[in-house]
Amino acid sequence: MGEKVAKAQPRMELHAVVIRANGNVEDHGLVAASHPTLWQRLRARLDGGRLGRITTRQEL
Amino acid sequence: MPFGTATVLTNKGKAFLAERLRTSPPTYTASPKYIGMGVGATGAARTAVAADTALSTEVETRATGTESSVTTSQTNDTYQTVGTITATATRAVDESGIFDAATVGNMAASATFAVINLASADAIQFTWKVQVS
Numbered sequence: 001m002g003e004k005v006a007k008a009q010p011r012m013e014l015h016a017v018v019i020r021a022n023g024n025v026e027d028h029g030l031v032a033a034s035h036p037t038l039w040q041r042l043r044a045r046l047d048g049g050r051l052g053r054i055t056t057r058q059e060l
Numbered sequence: 061m062p063f064g065t066a067t068v069l070t071n072k073g074k075a076f077l078a079e080r081l082r083t084s085p086p087t088y089t090a091s092p093k094y095i096g097m098g099v100g101a102t103g104a105a106r107t108a109v110a111a112d113t114a115l116s117t118e119v120e121t122r123a124t125g126t127e128s129s130v131t132t133s134q135t136n137d138t139y140q141t142v143g144t145i146t147a148t149a150t151r152a153v154d155e156s157g158i159f160d161a162a163t164v165g166n167m168a169a170s171a172t173f174a175v176i177n178l179a180s181a182d183a184i185q186f187t188w189k190v191q192v193s
Contacts, residue, residue, distance in 0.1 A: 011132075012067040013189040014156060014171045019144070026087065031173040032067040032108070049158035 011035045064107035065173050069190065071110050073168035076160075077192070090160040092168035093125040095143040095186050101155040101172040108155070112170035117156045120145050122162050125188070138191040145186070152172075158188050174176040 012034040018026040069077070076092065078084040099118025100106070123143025129136040141158060153176045159165040169190060176184065 008192045010069045010073075011189075011191040011193055012069060012169050012171070013187075013191070014067050015187040015189075016171065016173075016176060017185040017187075018176060018178065019183045019185060021179065028176060031176070032065050032171040034067045034069070060185065 063102045063105050063169050063189065066108040067169065067171040068108045068112070069169050070112050070167055072166045074110075074122065074189075076168045077190075088160060088166065090128060090165075091141075092160045093127050093141045093143075094122040094159040094162050094165065095125050095141060095145065095188060096122045096153075096157050096159055097145050097153050097184065097186070098155040098157075099152050102152070102175060103137065106155075106172060107187070108170040108172040112157070113167055115157050115167075115170075117155075119151055119153075120147060122159065123186070124162065125158070125186075130189070132189070132191045135156055137193065138189050140187065140189050142185065142187045144183050146183040147180055149180050151178040152176075153178060153184060155189075156186055159190040 014032045016028040016031045076088045079088045095117055096118050098115035099120040104116040108118055123140030123145045125143035127141050130138045130140045132138040155172050157167045157170045159167050
């Protein structure tokens with residue numbers, strides 16, 4: 001009767017920075033997220049140099 | 061399911077979080093600080109899902125992450141583990157996971173992402189964050 005369930009909603013983020021053998025550093029930023037915001041999705045594309053043509057909202 | 065970008069807490073990861081609240085966790089006694097990377101998600105047309113228990117094609121030795129509690133929304137609401145993995149050969153990295161052991165172990169979280177190409181001796185520093193909100 002009195003049972004209460006407190007639900008946690010974990011959010012995951014994975015960031016990646018590439019360190020080249022020559023010492024160059026490339027920050028890929030947020031490469032994957034469980035609940036990415038629109039800005040995070042766009043930022044991930046920009047950081048990864050993968051900003052191709054975006055034709056649908058789903059692609060964001 | 062086709063390849064896609066995703067990060068999920070696995071089913072084991074959910075049990076992990078719940079059990080680690082106990083005084084003496086019976087199963088998940090070690091933290092998921094070990095970071096693995098793989099190269100098989102795109103080829104396997106795999107998107108990270110909660111049922112994941114391993115990477116498609118794991119490569120290199122897992123990094124022993126440096127753990128901390130960081131603040132995202134509330135003070136110390138986020139678990140963070142940071143580790144660097146160096147490639148010993150050319151790698152097209154497209155998946156990562158956090159585990160509770162340096163080999164095998166339980167995968168607490170799984171991620172698939174657009175390929176990051178590495179040459180031999182290049183490295184990736186991964187920062188994994190799990191926020192409880």
